[in-house]
Amino acid sequence: MHLQNKNILLGVTGGIAAYKAVELLRFFKKTGANVNVIMTGSALKFVGKTTFEVLSENPVLSDLFSDTKSSVKHIDLAARADAAVIAPATANTIAKLANGIADDALSTTLLAVTCPVMICPSMNTYMYQNIRVQENIDILEKDGFFILDPDSGVLACKTTGAGRLPEPWFIFDRVEAMLTKKDLRNKKILISAGPTLEAIDPVRFVSNHSSGKMGYAIAGAAEKRGGCVTLVSGPVGLKTPAGVERIDVETCEEMASQMLARLESADIIIKVAAVADYKPVNPKTHKIKKKDSTKDFSILMTENTDILKLIGKKKTKDQFLVGFAAETDDLEKNALLKMKKKNLDIIAANLVGTSDSGFKADTNKVKLFFKDGSFFDIPLMDKSKVADTLMDQIIKKRAE
Numbered sequence: 001m002h003l004q005n006k007n008i009l010l011g012v013t014g015g016i017a018a019y020k021a022v023e024l025l026r027f028f029k030k031t032g033a034n035v036n037v038i039m040t041g042s043a044l045k046f047v048g049k050t051t052f053e054v055l056s057e058n059p060v061l062s063d064l065f066s067d068t069k070s071s072v073k074h075i076d077l078a079a080r081a082d083a084a085v086i087a088p089a090t091a092n093t094i095a096k097l098a099n100g101i102a103d104d105a106l107s108t109t110l111l112a113v114t115c116p117v118m119i120c121p122s123m124n125t126y127m128y129q130n131i132r133v134q135e136n137i138d139i140l141e142k143d144g145f146f147i148l149d150p151d152s153g154v155l156a157c158k159t160t161g162a163g164r165l166p167e168p169w170f171i172f173d174r175v176e177a178m179l180t181k182k183d184l185r186n187k188k189i190l191i192s193a194g195p196t197l198e199a200i201d202p203v204r205f206v207s208n209h210s211s212g213k214m215g216y217a218i219a220g221a222a223e224k225r226g227g228c229v230t231l232v233s234g235p236v237g238l239k240t241p242a243g244v245e246r247i248d249v250e251t252c253e254e255m256a257s258q259m260l261a262r263l264e265s266a267d268i269i270i271k272v273a274a275v276a277d278y279k280p281v282n283p284k285t286h287k288i289k290k291k292d293s294t295k296d297f298s299i300l301m302t303e304n305t306d307i308l309k310l311i312g313k314k315k316t317k318d319q320f321l322v323g324f325a326a327e328t329d330d331l332e333k334n335a336l337l338k339m340k341k342k343n344l345d346i347i348a349a350n351l352v353g354t355s356d357s358g359f360k361a362d363t364n365k366v367k368l369f370f371k372d373g374s375f376f377d378i379p380l381m382d383k384s385k386v387a388d389t390l391m392d393q394i395i396k397k398r399a400e
């Protein structure tokens with residue numbers, strides 16, 4: 001679920017983490033959502049209204065009685081909201097919501113919303129562990145509110161423990177997940193991503209330009225749809241998508257053994273990793289020294305395990321296998337050949353070597369070829385949207 005054009009209500013209460021709500025607002029705005037901020041009186045003592053008004057491009061509601069001429073503002077906002085998120089949520093506001101108290105703009109609006117609501121408790125560890133606070137959180141959870149557990153660590157009050165507001169990118173991601181239809185619930189999805197590294201000696205290796213961005217986006221999209229996702233990843237500098245089990249590997253052989261160990265229980269296998277086709281025959285145990293006498297230097301390479309082909313051979317009729325083909329030319333011909341050779345259900349072909357698609361780019365343009373001979377074009381778009389479109393197609397084809 002992408003939040004473009006969605007109406008998000010962002011409730012900010014009087015906690016020390018109120019400043020993080022500014023960055024959260026930026027994430028919503030960047031994705032194209034319309035955000036209305038409601039602040040409690042205490043929140044205004046921590047962060048000014050102006051920042052939220054300028055960044056949201058909407059007036060901030062903090063006083064229930066400030067503008068009752070044109071419309072009943074809080075009812076209007078509640079009726080239009082697709083999702084509400086309270087970040088940070090103080091012990092006080094949590095208590096009010098759990099008990100139906102409506103004595104300010106935020107608590108009154110929240111009584112009137114019918115959309116999904118996410119509560120992000122954030123407070124001192126002992127406050128968080130307090131029996132009343134825990135009871136109130138339980139009430140809200142039973143009532144269908146989404147509770148985002150706080151992080152643990154050293155808090156602003158110098159206490160160490162649970163109570164810290166999770167990072168804004170994570171809250172944003174979980175709001176997207178909250179709104180996403182769970183059409184992969186209980187399905188096991190095995191994904192490989194990133195490059196592999198094949199050692200020449202202890203300091204040098206053979207690899208490729210894969211950044212892992214496409215595979216990580218697919219893992220995130222599958223998890224948001226309720227999938228149980230395992231991501232076998234080559235070395236990349238990316239954050240693990242929320243809720244995804246990540247297994248780090250370096251070489252093709254390590255990737256093969258981790259993928260094959262999990263193959264039997266997988267419902268859908270998506271191989272996005274750019275595995276090195278060849279590896280040095282005899283990786284040296286000591287660093288190879290430069291010799292003044294030789295100008296040329298060659299490394300004897302040998303074929304690596306073809307992981308996709310192996311999986312294609314082993315897969316059962318109930319398993320669905322998707323491969324990626326990164327080509328610099330003859331995209332269609334090479335992709336179709338690969339699909340047949342490796343017994344794939346879908347091949348996602350993308351041209352590499354351009355700045356806006358393929359390796360490293362944040363966007364991608366992909367053509368999906370299906371086993372039945374049909375195809376589907378995914379035009380240039382953000383990799384997270386490409387991932388979602390691919391998942392839609394996988395679900396559709398599996399159902400057929």
Ligand SMILES: Cc1cc2nc3c(=O)[nH]c(=O)nc-3n(C[C@H](O)[C@H](O)[C@H](O)COP(=O)(O)O)c2cc1C
Pocket residue numbers: 012013014015016017040041042043089090091092093094122123124127
């Ligand atoms: C410096 C300071 C920091 C505070 N931080 C928090 C906090 O992180 N979490 C919390 O639940 N309350 C915190 N409080 C207490 C709340 O501000 C207080 O309970 C207030 O009534 C909450 O009002 P509200 O829920 O309407 O925003 C803090 C108070 C002060 C003075």
